[in-house]
Amino acid sequence: MALSPQQSDALRSKIAHRVRDLPGSATVAAADKARRLKAEGRSVVDLSGGDPDFSTAAHVTEAAVASLNRGFTHYTPSRGIPELLKAIADKLAKENGTSYEPAKEVLVTPGGKQALFTAAQALLDPGDEVIIFSPAWVSYAPVAALAGARVVYVPMDMQTTAEELRASLAGAISPHTKLAILNTPNNPTGQVWTAEQLQTLADAAQAHDFIVLADEIYEKILYDGVRHVSIASLPGMWERTLILNGLSKSHAMTGWRLGYIAGPEPLIAELLKVHQHSTTCATSFVQEAAVAALNGPQEYTEYMVSRYKARRDRLVADLNAIPGVRCDLPQGAFYVFPNIIGTGLSSLAFTERLLEAEAVVVTPGDAFGPAGVGFVRLSYADSDEALQEGARRIRRFVDGLSD
Numbered sequence: 001m002a003l004s005p006q007q008s009d010a011l012r013s014k015i016a017h018r019v020r021d022l023p024g025s026a027t028v029a030a031a032d033k034a035r036r037l038k039a040e041g042r043s044v045v046d047l048s049g050g051d052p053d054f055s056t057a058a059h060v061t062e063a064a065v066a067s068l069n070r071g072f073t074h075y076t077p078s079r080g081i082p083e084l085l086k087a088i089a090d091k092l093a094k095e096n097g098t099s100y101e102p103a104k105e106v107l108v109t110p111g112g113k114q115a116l117f118t119a120a121q122a123l124l125d126p127g128d129e130v131i132i133f134s135p136a137w138v139s140y141a142p143v144a145a146l147a148g149a150r151v152v153y154v155p156m157d158m159q160t161t162a163e164e165l166r167a168s169l170a171g172a173i174s175p176h177t178k179l180a181i182l183n184t185p186n187n188p189t190g191q192v193w194t195a196e197q198l199q200t201l202a203d204a205a206q207a208h209d210f211i212v213l214a215d216e217i218y219e220k221i222l223y224d225g226v227r228h229v230s231i232a233s234l235p236g237m238w239e240r241t242l243i244l245n246g247l248s249k250s251h252a253m254t255g256w257r258l259g260y261i262a263g264p265e266p267l268i269a270e271l272l273k274v275h276q277h278s279t280t281c282a283t284s285f286v287q288e289a290a291v292a293a294l295n296g297p298q299e300y301t302e303y304m305v306s307r308y309k310a311r312r313d314r315l316v317a318d319l320n321a322i323p324g325v326r327c328d329l330p331q332g333a334f335y336v337f338p339n340i341i342g343t344g345l346s347s348l349a350f351t352e353r354l355l356e357a358e359a360v361v362v363t364p365g366d367a368f369g370p371a372g373v374g375f376v377r378l379s380y381a382d383s384d385e386a387l388q389e390g391a392r393r394i395r396r397f398v399d400g401l402s403d
């Protein structure tokens, strides 16, 4: 129904201030724009999304179908089915060197994003401060703000030394610091934190008594022999870390919505209350499929990573060959985050004009916090053809700027 501008304004005024002031997700907006352009018949190259272009493995899909056919279509225990809680705890013990009791220290959520939201609601009071390392994934700051907390950004990229990190942490920490959100490998830069950098954060967390939420969703997407270390495995950190993870990226299962969070019982028990009142439980048959994904063969993940690596190498080379564009080689995840300052455009202008001129969808770096200004993010979780065509169009667009 068409509303008058006055009616719309009157309705909008009913919305809570903390929501009215909240920006929408830049990555979701970019993906929506790509869909709209495609529907209009334009030949769109959409490099905005964080969604693997690979199908979910057949044995996982079959497990879900079998589960549906058995009628496993009702509520499950709110925390998650025992088989999945055990599979997650086994994975964390085997791969990350961290020990969690399945029935008390693990919580299954519909996606990692929901785990983040639940943790923020459970931990944060208005006035609390949350340290976010920027560039950072677009949802951390809004989710902290929705809980009433204040975001304090700390710059962090591949060039940041442990010494610089220590100094900027010292400047950022206050008596109100409740939480730091760590994301390694990082979205959008692909940076993997070194042991020294992790230890620096661990020392600060212990000295100033704050919690670390470690988002490890890209832990399996690593290149060139770089290893992932879970901060929870460092001495004195298990008791102050929440591990966030999920199957979206590692198992190409974004649409299934399956994530989890693990940590000490006094924290997880409180998150569980938020989860009980907001979602009840993750989808029943998806949980059974997740058991198959975690306990079954893992070669498919290795295959996807080998494909991502070849795409990364080619895309970074293609981008660095464009005048005014400078792109570091990511160590993990499936994004590149080139600096486009040399083209003379801001991130937003670059993004909008590229879309208009060449129908290539990328995400403006500003969406990833203050350190993202002057950058754009491209996902290479897309076909080789799309990436090569995208790079060709970006080259043509930048060449056209100097005409």
Ligand SMILES: Cc1ncc(COP(=O)(O)O)c(C=O)c1O
Residues within 6 Å of the ligand: 050, 110, 111, 112, 113, 114, 137, 183, 187, 215, 217, 245, 246, 247, 248, 254, 257, 258, 259
């Ligand atoms: C850094 C990071 N964490 C968490 C998520 C959440 O993923 P999901 O909700 O699909 O599990 C994403 C998704 O893009 C991400 O990039």
